[in-house]
Amino acid sequence: MSAVLAAAALLLTAGCSSGDGESPGDGGNNKAPSATTPTSPTGQAAETPPAQGSVKVVRTVTEGLSTPWSLAPLPDGDVLVSSRDDATITRVDGETGKKTELGEVPGVSPAGEGGLMGLALSPDYASDHMVYAYFTSASDNRIVRMLYDEQRPSGDQLGAPDTIFKGIPKGYIHNGGRIGFGPDKMLYAGTGESGDTGLSQNKDSLGGKILRLTPEGEPAPGNPFSDSPVYSYGHRNVQGLAWDSQQRLFAAEFGQDTWDELNAIKPGDNYGWPEVEGKSDDSAYHNPLAQWGTDDASPSGIAQAEGSIWMAGLKGQRLWRIPLNGTEASADPQAFLEGDYGRLRTVVSAGGDKLWLVTSNTDGRGDPKDGDDRILELQVT
Numbered sequence: 001m002s003a004v005l006a007a008a009a010l011l012l013t014a015g016c017s018s019g020d021g022e023s024p025g026d027g028g029n030n031k032a033p034s035a036t037t038p039t040s041p042t043g044q045a046a047e048t049p050p051a052q053g054s055v056k057v058v059r060t061v062t063e064g065l066s067t068p069w070s071l072a073p074l075p076d077g078d079v080l081v082s083s084r085d086d087a088t089i090t091r092v093d094g095e096t097g098k099k100t101e102l103g104e105v106p107g108v109s110p111a112g113e114g115g116l117m118g119l120a121l122s123p124d125y126a127s128d129h130m131v132y133a134y135f136t137s138a139s140d141n142r143i144v145r146m147l148y149d150e151q152r153p154s155g156d157q158l159g160a161p162d163t164i165f166k167g168i169p170k171g172y173i174h175n176g177g178r179i180g181f182g183p184d185k186m187l188y189a190g191t192g193e194s195g196d197t198g199l200s201q202n203k204d205s206l207g208g209k210i211l212r213l214t215p216e217g218e219p220a221p222g223n224p225f226s227d228s229p230v231y232s233y234g235h236r237n238v239q240g241l242a243w244d245s246q247q248r249l250f251a252a253e254f255g256q257d258t259w260d261e262l263n264a265i266k267p268g269d270n271y272g273w274p275e276v277e278g279k280s281d282d283s284a285y286h287n288p289l290a291q292w293g294t295d296d297a298s299p300s301g302i303a304q305a306e307g308s309i310w311m312a313g314l315k316g317q318r319l320w321r322i323p324l325n326g327t328e329a330s331a332d333p334q335a336f337l338e339g340d341y342g343r344l345r346t347v348v349s350a351g352g353d354k355l356w357l358v359t360s361n362t363d364g365r366g367d368p369k370d371g372d373d374r375i376l377e378l379q380v381t
Contacts, residue, residue: 049307051331062097117177164217190238224268240302264327301346
């Protein structure tokens with residue numbers, strides 16, 4: 001651990017990044033659960049995890065992936081992975097690692113940090129077989145859904161994209177891209193300010209926000225601003241979304257030159273960018289629960305497992321464990337796999353104490369080794 005990290009207070013830790021580690025150039029009333037919900041739906045308080053955890057790399061699930069960005073686990077244990085630059089979706093057999101290309105998503109216009117990014121399965125996937133994707137088009141960032149037909153030939157298993165939401169600002173940098181269905185069965189999307197910092201504080205803009213939508217792409221019932229998809233604002237570039245066992249939402253985002261952030265998301269709150277970066281004494285802005293210096297993280301995907309948030313780092317080339325007590329860190333964040341696998345893009349729960357971790361060394365900013373990029377299976381505590 002660095003001297004900064006060792007000396008950091010409980011909620012202030014060293015470690016993270018500018019841009020992509022790059023230089024600039026589920027509830028019955030349809031209202032999202034509050035980020036401050038103290039107990040689970042059963043009324044049982046969550047158990048605080050130990051201060052120190054562990055990570056064991058169990059196996060390499062598959063390798064030879066090109067610019068992988070997002071994973072969407074399938075009910076049978078296989079997983080879908082998006083290729084940012086190739087605009088393809090591939091199915092990976094969770095046991096053998098065999099890769100089967102579903103097809104290329106039409107309309108994707110990859111450039112810089114943009115391309116085919118987040119994937120999510122419909123909450124009714126078992127019956128509708130719909131796959132949602134966030135991507136950069138020639139004019140904007142947008143969200144589409146596609147029918148996945150496993151019975152069709154490889155390479156031709158995706159139906160035509162149905163655009164459910166569009167108009168998210170695009171740029172060479174800061175396109176956001178992470179999507180996920182929450183416990184309330186609403187669709188959440190993290191967006192970036194596309195390099196235009198003024199968008200983040202503008203509640204009429206879709207840039208620099210977390211959005212909450214119905215599966216059809218309409219502003220979700222119970223959102224904090226009337227007839228608006230905006231759920232929280234004042235973000236720079238949201239790259240990670242995850243819920244804990246009490247249905248609380250957490251998000252990771254890139255800082256600029258000083259602090260990267262992990263935030264507990266409360267509907268309607270302002271997370272400060274560009275007025276503040278990291279923690280602030282100004283009560284108008286919601287402070288991060290943990291922050292890192294910009295060389296140690298460049299946070300991308302996050303996942304919840306064993307009472308902690310696990311955060312993949314791009315420039316930092318490490319996996320961070322942030323143990324939680326409610327919406328606060330219960331101990332200093334802990335780093336694993338420092339430099340072992342290069343840039344780390346995405347981490348998702350594989351159930352229980354297992355995670356899938358995706359490397360990102362073929363994205364133009366890494367140093368690819370034989371076998372890159374790969375999916376690893378981890379066992380964590």
